[in-house]
Amino acid sequence: MSKSETNELELRAVPQDLHRIDSNIQLDELNYKLPRSKVKAVMNGDAAAGTFALHSNKIPLVLVACGSYSPVTYLHLRMFEMARDHVVEHGEFELLGAYFSPVSSGYKKAGLAYYKHRVRMCQLAVEESEFIDVDPWEAFQTETQRTAIVLRIRIKLVAGGDLIQSFASYEVRNGEKIPVWLPSDLDIILGKFGCFIIERTGSDVHDFLLSHQSLYNHRKRVHVVKQFIYNDISSTKVRLFIKRKMSIRYLLPDSVIAYISRKRLYMVDEPSGRTDGPFDDDDIIQKSLEADEKLEDKFIEVVNMDPYEVEETNRLEALRHQAMNDD
Ligand SMILES: Nc1ncnc2c1ncn2[C@@H]1O[C@H](COP(=O)(O)OP(=O)(O)OP(=O)(O)O)[C@@H](O)[C@H]1O
Numbered sequence: 001m002s003k004s005e006t007n008e009l010e011l012r013a014v015p016q017d018l019h020r021i022d023s024n025i026q027l028d029e030l031n032y033k034l035p036r037s038k039v040k041a042v043m044n045g046d047a048a049a050g051t052f053a054l055h056s057n058k059i060p061l062v063l064v065a066c067g068s069y070s071p072v073t074y075l076h077l078r079m080f081e082m083a084r085d086h087v088v089e090h091g092e093f094e095l096l097g098a099y100f101s102p103v104s105s106g107y108k109k110a111g112l113a114y115y116k117h118r119v120r121m122c123q124l125a126v127e128e129s130e131f132i133d134v135d136p137w138e139a140f141q142t143e144t145q146r147t148a149i150v151l152r153i154r155i156k157l158v159a160g161g162d163l164i165q166s167f168a169s170y171e172v173r174n175g176e177k178i179p180v181w182l183p184s185d186l187d188i189i190l191g192k193f194g195c196f197i198i199e200r201t202g203s204d205v206h207d208f209l210l211s212h213q214s215l216y217n218h219r220k221r222v223h224v225v226k227q228f229i230y231n232d233i234s235s236t237k238v239r240l241f242i243k244r245k246m247s248i249r250y251l252l253p254d255s256v257i258a259y260i261s262r263k264r265l266y267m268v269d270e271p272s273g274r275t276d277g278p279f280d281d282d283d284i285i286q287k288s289l290e291a292d293e294k295l296e297d298k299f300i301e302v303v304n305m306d307p308y309e310v311e312e313t314n315r316l317e318a319l320r321h322q323a324m325n326d327d
């Protein structure tokens with residue numbers, strides 16, 4: 001397939017709908033709404049040469065960062081800014097948009113706040129960004145979703161060095177070693193989609209790249225992003241500071257801090273490891289959310305267009321832009 005054909009395929013697949021190009025991944029997308037207000041609908045192309053969307057020689061790119069975000073911090077926001085700088089510097093891709101994808105409450109991790117709080121905190125954090133948004137699909141699932149499933153359209157994962165190191169981790173269940181990441185999932189995440197790894201202090205990404213077989217096999221699709229200003233803000237420490245009544249100002253956006261304080265998140269440890277015990281009760285969740293806009297209202301409905309209709313829409317959009325530029 002030529003590069004321009006790939007571009008058309010990807011452009012069609014990414015911003016216009018959730019038409020998947022990977023038929024191996026099954027998802028119930030019928031009722032799914034992807035926020036699309038920030039994602040670019042048309043690529044810039046090479047304006048100087050008068051070419052647009054479908055003629056751009058860059059590969060359209062949407063980034064997704066999976067994680068707990070309990071709570072989201074400036075480091076997490078910086079991950080996308082660093083990845084964008086890397087993309088601009090290397091010129092291969094054109095970044096159309098970026099999404100935080102918070103894990104669902106089914107992910108049993110200590111300190112994980114109720115999923116609606118984490119989605120809301122991420123939404124507050126990205127309010128000022130023109131390209132970062134929140135994809136709540138994963139958070140709204142009752143079961144934890146494997147990251148390969150989350151990356152269902154042609155998008156690349158953005159992850160910190162520590163998360164990448166978990167690619168080699170095992171859990172022992174009934175005396176059996178179970179890999180935390182299925183090798184077949186790693187082939188999808190790294191081989192099919194590709195990945196941006198943000199260097200993290202204390203973890204030697206390059207060394208790990210060399211030693212991990214799957215990462216090494218797919219090294220051409222793995223981009224290591226240098227942190228020119230090291231930032232090591234950790235959600236775990238933010239939670240600890242809150243418990244110890246220490247200041248968390250300038251570690252995360254003020255809007256997120258105000259939300260945490262309004263909802264009294266992370267104040268005490270719960271035996272279950274969750275820090276927002278009272279919100280387990282559905283009635284209380286409802287009451288606690290009354291003051292906020294309903295999350296669902298913020299999501300734009302995904303139009304499940306037929307591929308030909310999508311192609312025609314893209315063509316018209318490109319012509320419209322060209323006409324506007326001709327004027
Ligand atoms: N200091 C850091 N440098 C680079 N990436 C980071 C750093 N901290 C977190 N990340 C990345 O941010 C993403 C989301 O992180 P997540 O919220 O799951 O973990 P965390 O911030 O380490 O939180 P916790 O402290 O609760 O484990 C992951 O890809 C993780 O690797």
Ligand SMILES: NC(=O)c1ccc[n+]([C@@H]2O[C@H](COP(=O)(O)O)[C@@H](O)[C@H]2O)c1
Binds near residue numbers: 067107
């Ligand atoms: N098998 C998998 O797909 C797999 C395994 C471990 C973590 N993850 C993801 O990595 C992210 C970060 O996890 P931790 O917060 O545990 O580092 C989460 O979004 C989680 O869903 C996915």
